[in-house]
Amino acid sequence: MRLNQALTIINSRREGGESEIYYLACGFEPLHLATLLRAHLLERRTGQKNVEVRHGVYGDLRGNIESAARSPAIAAAIALEWSDVDPRLGVRSSGGWSDEAKADILESCPPRYTHLESAIEKLATRMPAAIAPPSLPLPPIGNTIRAQSSVFELELEQQLAAFLLRLSRLPGVRVLQRQRGETSGLDARAELLAGFPYTVPFADALASSFVKVLCQPTPKKGLITDLDDTLWSGIVGEIGVAGVSWSQEHHTQTHGLYQQMLGHLASCGVLLAACSKNEISTVEEALARKDFFLKPESLFPVQANWGPKSASIALILKTWNIAADAVVFVDDNPMELEEVQITHPGITCLRFPKKDATAVWDLLGSLRDLFGKPLLMEEDRLRQASIRASAQLQELGAEAADPDFLRTLKGTVTLDWGADSSDKRALELINKTNQFNLNGIRIEEGDWRRRLENEDAVLAVASYEDKFGPLGKVAVLLGTQHGGKVKVSHWVMSCRAFSRRLEHHTLDGLFQYSNAEEIEFAFAATERNQPLQEFLRSLGILADGEGSQRISRAAFRERCGALPHEVSSPASKLPVR
């Protein structure tokens, strides 16, 4: 994006009413970076609120980070440069580059990083914070030629890497990849003139990266892969199980790379399934090969038949109980991709470019972007196993809904009432759940923290475990209590937890915890929240359309029915109301 384009975008959205506030913390004059950041945020958030980018004062990065933490911003972008770590590493300083000065720089950086880390840690308890590592070149003060690293430079890089590593482990902090351009992003003239160190193209790339990291799309949940000439090289039905390959030895390493990528995605909690036009017995034999990079149980379900792939994919989506727009389908055959795309318009179809190794490498990068998330959680690891358990329940049909049957599962519902704003899983559930969702309203991370700071806030996070294994945290209810009434603004439950009466347990727990006489729901119908609507109807709550729907304690008791599971609350977080 060019500067004038950014100004045009900003001016076209001036009459936006209320603004979302972001904070840009840097030690230089924010100038074009602030302009470009705002324009990229506006582009990413098309049709939503206006965007305001606030910033602090020149030359005080730490103070600006502290100021960001006190601001009403919903997220912060921190642009760190070498001159923030030690001014002698910048263009505007005259502190000297003698051996003594260099030794002093190396000595003074670690405490400086410690102070910055402390400020960033505090900031990240209030809002998500993205930090860009220094990308401008160090002053040319090495004893070596520029193509050779000096000890001084490497020591600085080592200190920086240790600092960034510590930051990356802090909840709420996201460290950007270093900007890599063909030319240096330094504009020494602008730095000397106005205190702004970047060329416009570099500032644009940095602003774009900040927005990608702070406004990440909802990650995809599942990947369905073709087998022949995709997961492996060759047509297994023609050349046999021993004939297909995925190794360097057979010049089919790209398929091996793809298998390894799928194994990595599975370890991150991505659901994997196979869809192939083949005999199922042949496929099962091939998937059982010992040199396969994927654990056989990673692919579930495996649909191998001679029908259209769109039909097989429909069955996989039903088993997973997720919508097509949360899924990626990979196949080498453009015709198959088109057939699937027409039937499932929301699905992301990607071609496996079997004859182009560079394109395969790029495909793996695209998969990282589609499935990447800022933080991995315990629930990600449990997902595949719980989908299998849910499939077993589904196979039981109506029997599975019978409370007597549910009791045989020996389930335990854990209701955690602690309003812990650092619980990323709770916010993730609210922002990615569609079917059992009170109104479809999402919450920004900064807004989430503000809501939980409210002393009237009520937050319930429900976890579930039964003889099939743990599902982890699967439901979240958020609201506020006003005397004898609880107003529920958000309520979601993972589709993996359907048919277990967790929703009944949650409301029962809420009545007990709050001691309220009435619960009011900020309900709104969405395209996908039929499961939630059906539940509300079953309790007689959803009677007169949208808006606030209510149920009294007495009415709930009368209509709730059996509660088949044991319920526990963490001892340290027992009800205090």
Added chain:
Amino acid sequence: MNMNNVTERVARCFSGVFPDLRREELARASTASLAGWDSIAQVTLLSSIAEEFDLEFELEDFDDLVSYALIVDYLERKSIDG
């Protein structure tokens, strides 16, 4: 440097940086008359004009080009010289 429609293109740059500036006020606009035309706005404005006309300003230009008229005059002289 493409110098077609200098005044129109400079006006567009002014509008990008000072969106509240009315067209009829443009000819008289200067750092003295326009409250929002501070040193930060000056850098943004001249960067915007540099991008529009594909040119680079000298450091001293940032001190000298302090009104719409001076900027247009500067660009027209550049056009004749160039």
